[in-house]
Amino acid sequence: MSLSWQSKLIHPQARAPEGFQSLATPTYRGSTTLFSSAGRVLDHWDQQQAPYSYGLYGTPTSLELGARIAELEGGRHCFLTPGGQAAISLIGLSLLSAGGHVLIPDNAYGPNREFADRVLARLGVDAEYYPPLLGAGIAERLRPNTQLVWCENPGSVSMEVQDVPAIAAAAHAVGLPVALDNTYAAGVLFDAFGHGVDITMQALTKYVGGHSDLLLGSVTVRDRALYERIGDTHQLLGMGVSPDDCSLALRGLQTLGVRLAQLQASTLEVAHWLAARADVERVLHPALPGSPGHEIWRRDFSGSASVFSALFRPELSVDAIVRALDRLQLFKIGYSWGGVTSLVMPFFGLRRDHGAPGRNLVRFNIGLESPQDLLADLRQAFADLAD
Ligand SMILES: *Cc1c(COP(=O)(O)O)cnc(C)c1O
Numbered sequence: 001m002s003l004s005w006q007s008k009l010i011h012p013q014a015r016a017p018e019g020f021q022s023l024a025t026p027t028y029r030g031s032t033t034l035f036s037s038a039g040r041v042l043d044h045w046d047q048q049q050a051p052y053s054y055g056l057y058g059t060p061t062s063l064e065l066g067a068r069i070a071e072l073e074g075g076r077h078c079f080l081t082p083g084g085q086a087a088i089s090l091i092g093l094s095l096l097s098a099g100g101h102v103l104i105p106d107n108a109y110g111p112n113r114e115f116a117d118r119v120l121a122r123l124g125v126d127a128e129y130y131p132p133l134l135g136a137g138i139a140e141r142l143r144p145n146t147q148l149v150w151c152e153n154p155g156s157v158s159m160e161v162q163d164v165p166a167i168a169a170a171a172h173a174v175g176l177p178v179a180l181d182n183t184y185a186a187g188v189l190f191d192a193f194g195h196g197v198d199i200t201m202q203a204l205t206k207y208v209g210g211h212s213d214l215l216l217g218s219v220t221v222r223d224r225a226l227y228e229r230i231g232d233t234h235q236l237l238g239m240g241v242s243p244d245d246c247s248l249a250l251r252g253l254q255t256l257g258v259r260l261a262q263l264q265a266s267t268l269e270v271a272h273w274l275a276a277r278a279d280v281e282r283v284l285h286p287a288l289p290g291s292p293g294h295e296i297w298r299r300d301f302s303g304s305a306s307v308f309s310a311l312f313r314p315e316l317s318v319d320a321i322v323r324a325l326d327r328l329q330l331f332k333i334g335y336s337w338g339g340v341t342s343l344v345m346p347f348f349g350l351r352r353d354h355g356a357p358g359r360n361l362v363r364f365n366i367g368l369e370s371p372q373d374l375l376a377d378l379r380q381a382f383a384d385l386a387d
Pocket of ligand 1 (some may be wrong): 082085183202203204215217
């Protein structure tokens with residue numbers, strides 16, 4: 001067929017030579033994916049059952065990222081979501097139904113709680129917040145209508161390390177699944193499935209992305225029935241992800257090992273330095289003795305990451321702490337963590353149902369700057385904190 005130039009724009013005959021083999025995964029963009037015959041048309045999200053049928057259900061770029069997250073976490077299947085919060089809501093909307101009950105640790109990521117209070121409640125699901133360190137005591141909280149138990153290890157901001165195996169054993173004794181927010185461990189510093197978890201999620205936004213320039217989340221399972229339940233909901237909620245973000249996350253994975261090793265070392269240096277200061281009452285870092293759940297961290301984790309909190313002495317005024325934080329040069333003030341830049345975030349008056357950690361809490365995220373420079377920055381900013 002001889003084509004006009006307008007049609008050639010859409011149906012070119014020109015082609016690049018074949019045979020290029022890059023080390024990088026190609027970034028496939030596509031909503032439509034083609035069928036080889038009208039007789040082969042079908043529509044299913046699961047490429048294990050059917051060939052590619054629609055871009056929303058995954059492209060080779062997103063499916064490779066998912067497969068690699070599942071491989072690292074020791075799961076079998078991984079779904080990608082537009083962010084970590086979407087991963088949390090996907091798990092809830094997949095497994096909870098009206099009349100049900102969900103147990104969430106009191107120190108869970110804030111929007112996890114808000115999703116339960118503002119969305120799940122509207123759908124008739126009752127959320128209960130339990131003390132994160134109760135371990136096997138979770139058994140007493142399980143009700144006949146409980147449908148899911150959440151864990152987060154360590155918990156957001158107050159950093160308690162949970163006895164996940166004990167919680168999982170109690171939940172499994174009555175046939176309940178356990179979901180874990182495994183963001184802190186980047187899916188690698190804590191073996192979630194090995195410790196009894198059934199569903200893990202991560203904000204890939206944090207360590208896998210690693211450069212504060214993308215938003216992505218993941219939900220990983222081993223069990224086939226959970227895979228089908230979550231996959232179905234994932235499709236029907238329309239949780240598509242950008243292939244460009246997936247490509248950046250695939251690149252992030254390549255340096256995750258060296259970044260985590262450096263971040264662990266630098267973070268411990270800063271955390272110990274802060275713990276030794278007179279104006280700091282306590283440092284909440286899982287690898288520091290005395291931090292809540294430290295013994296469990298030693299038992300269950302293979303390393304620590306870049307985020308921790310410091311409690312400044314209660315008699316210091318919030319204004320004095322704000323002035324000190326504003327004097328920081330290298331540390332920036334902003335949410336999120338796991339990137340290359342050091343951050344601080346005040347959580348003054350952080351509320352917890354089960355014991356508030358203290359009024360003057362500041363969360364630190366350590367980046368890839370030289371730890372000597374970070375300490376110098378903290379030293380100058382906090383020099384006259386007491387004034
Ligand atoms: C950041 C974070 C999330 C949410 O991730 P987003 O990608 O920002 O939606 C969930 N859980 C934890 C523990 C987080 O720190």
